[in-house]
Amino acid sequence: MPEPMGFFTDTTVCIGCKACEVACKEWNQLPAANGGVRTLSGNSYDNTRHLDGIHWRHVKFIEQFSEDRRQGRWLMMSDVCKHCVRAGCLEVCPTGAIIRTEFDTVVIQSDACNGCRDCIGACPFGVIDINPVSGTAQKCTLCYDRMKGGLEPACAKACPTESINFGTIVDLKKMAQARLGRLQHAGERGAYLYGADDTMLGGLNSFYLLVDKPEVYGLPPDPRIPSRNLKPSALWSVLGAVAITLTSIVSFRKRGGGDA
């Protein structure tokens, strides 16, 4: 049985080259957006803008500048599916198209998906979307086909600064802790690991080293599993059904004129 595999993304060494995006698109044969017509975001040098059905990797540019623009910094982060140990998408998928693989990654089987889109709203990170060519929900597979062949995912292979690290979760966690220690020793007190422990959705198999609050990177501070609402919602609905039944008894029985 293979060990759980994943990504450790060290955002402090990302230079925003987007080689990972290109490698992902090329390997997975993802179509161009908007039929290949160039569209600019207009508010950033990042024109990919977000993850979706045809962008399974997205290098975020976070541009932090003071009012007078004398001080500033750029944060770069190559975002991807988190391959959550407790995955919301997998939980809600009604067709069984979303599976957990032998590598502990989460994969959407495009031939089984019928495009109901329940997984899109269930993902706490906004990772999944419909691929307009296939009509099905799609996202990063952590290059399942390459892993089966003993290769590392295309994005990690292409990353020139080793910001994207691929390996076993055990090794990646050791690597991340060592890197965090070095950064903190060097005075980067704001550095921390996001999703490396099992308190966040049982652990993210794609976790990050960040130097600012999660919200700054467009990440939820406390992502949660969608089924948390199942029992209370169902109980309220049952209560509603009881109230309707009681109302009907009172309304339909309270009449004169016998049973005729």
Added chain:
Amino acid sequence: MPNTFFTASPHWRWLIVAYFFLGGLAGGSYFLATLMDLFGKSRDRRLVGLGYLSAFPLVCLCGLVLTVDLGRPERFWHMLVQSETFRPMIKMYSPMSVGAWALLLFGGCAFLSFVAVLAERGWLAWPLLRQLGPPAFVGRLVTVIGALLGFYVAGYTGVLLAVTNRPIWADTTLLGLSFLISAASTSAALLILLGSWGGVSSDGIQALERFDGSVLVLEALAIAALVASLGRIAMVWLNGWGLLLAVMVLGGIALPLYLRRLPDRASRWTIGPLLVLLGGLILRAVIIFSSDRL
């Protein structure tokens, strides 16, 4: 910023709004017909029949709308059968998965009751088919099971929205309750409309009116509780969607309650029910679209 604001929209638009509305009407018409059959008078038979006659075409429309909305409509059956192994596909903790089965089984019950009413009214010349409807034992069993499924179909759509991570939907646990109560009020309105047009005895319609009046009050309370349960997030409704929700409460709940007090039947049995139906549609549209834009 709340966690739900970092997620992506599933692009559920008018077809899903239509399904939520029609599903509420289908389930609601059926369970109301059954409740009226169980707790009403024998002179309500025509109204009961109208409920069963409405439920089946409505549930057929639901299936059609849901299928068309899929990214791959030809794979609709993947909801029920595993495409590789052909084994049944069901996840008890996925509202959409259980909902697909509930819709199928409810459709079966609605069909049997539909046929039974046709036989009872002499439009189908097989007297044996009358056994599929009450008071026959088999018929009663079908309607009670169908009513339970009808409650599920009418309410699970709200639970389905709550079991996501989207703004508004996943920030409250009262959507299922609100949709269920709205399904009851809109279905009662539909039966009042159909009953008044079909010349049903005024006594039965008045009983439905009483029921609808009480349920509309419950609906107003449920919507108030829903807004309160959202807390700070309810601020996102300080826009056109919030205004539309307020219009829905005033025009789809308060105004019909006022019209009930008027003596003329046109206001009570036509305008009032039409407003309730429109209100039910607006409620679902506001819930779906206001989250979609966030």
